Amino acid sequence: MEDRFAGIREFVATVDGGSLTAAANLLGVTGSAVGKSISRLEARLGVQLLHRTTRRMDLTTEGEAYLVSCRRVLEELAQTESFLSTGHQHPIGRLRVDLPTTFGRRHVIPTLLALCTRHEKLDMSVTLRDRAVDMVGEGIDLAVRIGALDAYPDLVARRLGEQTLVICASPDYLARRGTPLTHADLYRHDCLVGWRPGNRPMWLLKNAQGQTEPHEVPMRHEFFDGDALESACLAGCGLAQLPTWLAGDALRRGALVEVLSDITGGAMPIHVVWQKTWHLQPKVRVTVDELVRMAADSPEAFNRGRM
The missing domain is CATH 3.40.190.10 (Periplasmic binding protein-like II)
Structure with a gap:
């Protein structure tokens, strides 16, 4: 029976390490074994994931897209294994967060930094953008959004407050x-x-x-x-x-x-949004809970008196 997970660890380790040798050292195997695993993975998928030359190795367009899914699978597996082995759900791994530029800088990033200080195994990758992103396609775990949300079946949202x-x-x-x-x-x-x-x-x-x-x-x-x-x-x-x-x-x-208080308008909801999964990763759950607490403790910033 074909193993659909074969080659994934080797592929991610190679990208992270920058070479087959680095991946081999990390995984405790030979460089040729890593190379063969990736070749078999590419053959099974029917696409080339890496451009390999004697001097460098670069991701193909297909490789970049596949890497996002591979990282998510490995991180969810690590989270679940940690829960099964310890009986507790501690936030570990890298959380990819997307925030509105000025609002995120002023009102969200300080809370995220404090959260990382309390949880030493929680790492953050934060982007600041004033445009909607494809959370699933870009591998974003959690986002804060200002304005009406489109209905996406693969996303979950919780209201934090309101912008006026x-x-x-x-x-x-x-x-x-x-x-x-x-x-x-x-x-x-x-x-x-x-x-x-x-x-x-x-x-x-x-x-x-x-x-x-x-x-x-x-x-x-x-x-x-x-x-x-x-x-x-x-x-x-x-x-x-x-x-x-x-x-x-x-x-x-x-x-x-x-x-002109009589004609100005524009009340917009503020939500925290995350991907819907069968198992909510501790790193997402803890961060969502912290943002909800932050909003409750900052009624002026989130205009919660109007809700």
């Missing part, structure tokens, strides 16, 4: 340019927006029926990074529509002033 948007400006800017009172007043002001490829500058505003929808605004400056957008607003460069988790502290200090 406010339009604000510095007192200095308002003293120079006046306070806008209506939607039409925006066209006499400098508007600061977050950069999005291929999109027109939009803010979420309420229409005459009280429904929130995107409205184009006259853009003066645009910024890819949320921290930079807030800094420009604080410097008196114009009006900005900012989430309360970003502008809240400045609003409380009076460094920023909210305007």
